[in-house]
Amino acid sequence: MRLLRPALLCLLAALALPAAFAQTIDYDRLDQRLTRLAAEEDMVGLAVAVIEDGEIRFAKGYGYTAIGGAPVTEETVFRWASLSKGVAASQIAILAGQARLNLSDTVAKFKTSLRLPGGGETRATLEDVLSHRLGIVSNAYDTTLEDGRDPVQIRESLRGLKVICPIGECHSYQNVAFDTVAEVVEQVTQTKYADAIDASLFKPLGMVTASIGRVGLEASPSWARPYAKREKDSGPPKPKTVNDDYYRVPAAGGVNGSIRDLALYARAQMGLVPDVLSDTALEMMQTPRIYTSREQSGLSRRYKGHMRDARYALGWRVYKYGDAGTRVVGHRGAVEGYRSLILFDPERDTGVVALWNSSSRLPVGIEFEVMDMAYNLPPQDWMGLDANSTGGGK
Numbered sequence: 001m002r003l004l005r006p007a008l009l010c011l012l013a014a015l016a017l018p019a020a021f022a023q024t025i026d027y028d029r030l031d032q033r034l035t036r037l038a039a040e041e042d043m044v045g046l047a048v049a050v051i052e053d054g055e056i057r058f059a060k061g062y063g064y065t066a067i068g069g070a071p072v073t074e075e076t077v078f079r080w081a082s083l084s085k086g087v088a089a090s091q092i093a094i095l096a097g098q099a100r101l102n103l104s105d106t107v108a109k110f111k112t113s114l115r116l117p118g119g120g121e122t123r124a125t126l127e128d129v130l131s132h133r134l135g136i137v138s139n140a141y142d143t144t145l146e147d148g149r150d151p152v153q154i155r156e157s158l159r160g161l162k163v164i165c166p167i168g169e170c171h172s173y174q175n176v177a178f179d180t181v182a183e184v185v186e187q188v189t190q191t192k193y194a195d196a197i198d199a200s201l202f203k204p205l206g207m208v209t210a211s212i213g214r215v216g217l218e219a220s221p222s223w224a225r226p227y228a229k230r231e232k233d234s235g236p237p238k239p240k241t242v243n244d245d246y247y248r249v250p251a252a253g254g255v256n257g258s259i260r261d262l263a264l265y266a267r268a269q270m271g272l273v274p275d276v277l278s279d280t281a282l283e284m285m286q287t288p289r290i291y292t293s294r295e296q297s298g299l300s301r302r303y304k305g306h307m308r309d310a311r312y313a314l315g316w317r318v319y320k321y322g323d324a325g326t327r328v329v330g331h332r333g334a335v336e337g338y339r340s341l342i343l344f345d346p347e348r349d350t351g352v353v354a355l356w357n358s359s360s361r362l363p364v365g366i367e368f369e370v371m372d373m374a375y376n377l378p379p380q381d382w383m384g385l386d387a388n389s390t391g392g393g394k
Helices: 004-016 027-038 081-097 117-122 126-130 142-146 151-160 180-189 193-202 214-218 259-269 279-286 293-303 362-374
Strands: 045-052 055-063 077-079 255-258 307-312 317-321 326-335 338-345 350-356
Touching: 027 045, 027 055, 027 362, 045 259, 045 362, 055 259, 077 214, 077 338, 081 126, 081 180, 081 193, 081 255, 081 259, 081 279, 081 326, 081 338, 117 151, 126 180, 142 151, 180 193, 193 259, 255 259, 259 279, 259 338, 259 350, 293 307, 326 362, 338 362, 350 362
Parallel strands: none
Antiparallel strands: 045 055, 045 350, 077 255, 307 317, 317 326, 326 338, 338 350
16 A cells, blocks of 8 residues: 555646646647648648647648648748747857857957947947847848848948937847847857857757758758748739848848757757757846837737737747736747748747748737647637637738
8 A cells, every 4th residue: 555655646746737737739629720721822831840748749741842742741841031040049048158158248349240320339249139139220121131232231331320229228120130140150160150050959959951041941852932922912822932032141041941840949949958958048048138019019919919028038039928927938930932930838848830831921820729728728710710700810
């Protein structure tokens, strides 16, 4: 009888766990919902993975790599777009942990091309760059980058912009300016940015499909072709050509990879691979630095305030989720023909990642439907699939 007591106590302890910590994600329902989503006119291909209690419990492809092409699988490679910013922040956190740089180092300490109004590069720190607190207009000169201009020249020309706030005091999202991080990494590691990321993150995490740059995407055995259309256009999405625009700012938008590799990356961001990303590195990256009112306004309008208190950390966004205000970490990304998302609860080691090759907004609702299941919240049509839907997807 004495031998049975520990087992009995463990059983009672398990029964006493709050419902929110039980395995609550209904994968059959999720699969049915994603199958319906993939059949929507705006969609081409989609891949989704769910990490629950630290394990990859679901990873599946839907639709096609191209209209009339091969099916998407869990190994199909997509562009990660702005999820690349978290990759860059991870590399900086690793280098900081090795005492090879400090977040408080100014941009001017490194021989980068970034020039800010009034010599701001002598005051702006790496922390300011990674949290988009450079005091210049949001998305500065992105259109110039898309016109083919060299990002080094663009960063040098930022000095001519007007200041919208003092450095460090407001959030203004950047791509070209953010990519000065790649220049820093190359100087500190004395290697190419892509090689540094491969050695520090991709290989140690077993991310076999991950790469940086257009060549890596197009050399993949299975890769999703880009499609997009204007929101008001009817008919299926139109094929687009992969271009080098945002590949030329790799820290901001240069990463490719499959949904399986994105799930492995997400697990590391939850603290489950401490040999690669330590608790210190994760705290460095995921501690909020600035409130993001523009992001919060969009969430409140489309998703009824389901996520609130939107803040930016280093390459990551941090929110309070649902009525309980549970802390979640995530990011979304978009380049022409591709979109992406990641959202997770680092305390529960649970989250969702998604990649798709169209401009549809419907898959954004995936993160809400999965996390609502994880928290035992009433189901809502966040993907906007049902008639008379009040979900936010559309």
